[in-house]
């Protein structure tokens with residue numbers, strides 16, 4: 001197995017064969033998931049991965065406030081110092097159910113995200129307010145906001161108005177299920193790259209996820225996408241078959257691709 005850590009300061013444009021990139025993101029990083037996330041990081045390190053994008057929720061499920069969890073904050077600073085990227089991932093990761101929602105909206109917000117698509121249909125002002133307080137919490141926890149350049153909405157669901165708010169709050173990029181959006185340009189630039197992700201809440205979803213991710217991986221390898229993305233969630237690690245598959249994918253992909261964070265990938269685009 002080969003391993004190469006991308007270093008933005010030494011990056012050179014490819015001459016001839018150019019290996020693609022691999023970004024590993026770990027979602028829903030919060031005090032209650034810290035222990036599992038550390039296990040995920042340890043397992044990935046065994047495969048040679050030294051940096052992930054950690055998607056942090058500042059007020060997870062309205063119960064876990066970043067500023068009231070000093071041990072978690074200390075651990076998060078350690079992760080950042082080790083080379084992991086901190087990404088803002090919503091505010092509370094919850095979306096209240098509204099009355100009289102249509103079938104499509106119910107499918108997206110209740111079945112697909114189980115009520116966690118917080119930024120799915122926010123107005124510009126609502127989104128901007130949540131982004132502002134999210135940044136404030138990170139700043140109060142001692143993080144340098146200049147180092148936090150990405151915002152990723154829970155379940156990648158981001159209304160157009162909310163995307164505009166993300167741009168106006170100064171974030172350099174966001175991601176959706178199907179790609180990465182460079183917000184530094186007007187109009188924003190969409191880089192196509194579907195994220196691999198597992199759905200683990202039922203046995204049939206886990207079985208289907210394994211098949212679907214194999215298909216996506218083969219498609220990405222065939223088309224030689226410049227960027228391959230793998231999104232992992234803490235519950236994935238409760239299921240040995242999913243954990244084993246994810247680690248096997250990482251080992252396989254690292255033979256041809258360079259691992260980096262989203263922030264590093266943005267620097268080279």
Ligand SMILES: [Zn+2]
Nearest residue numbers: 027028154155
């Ligand atoms: Zn999430």
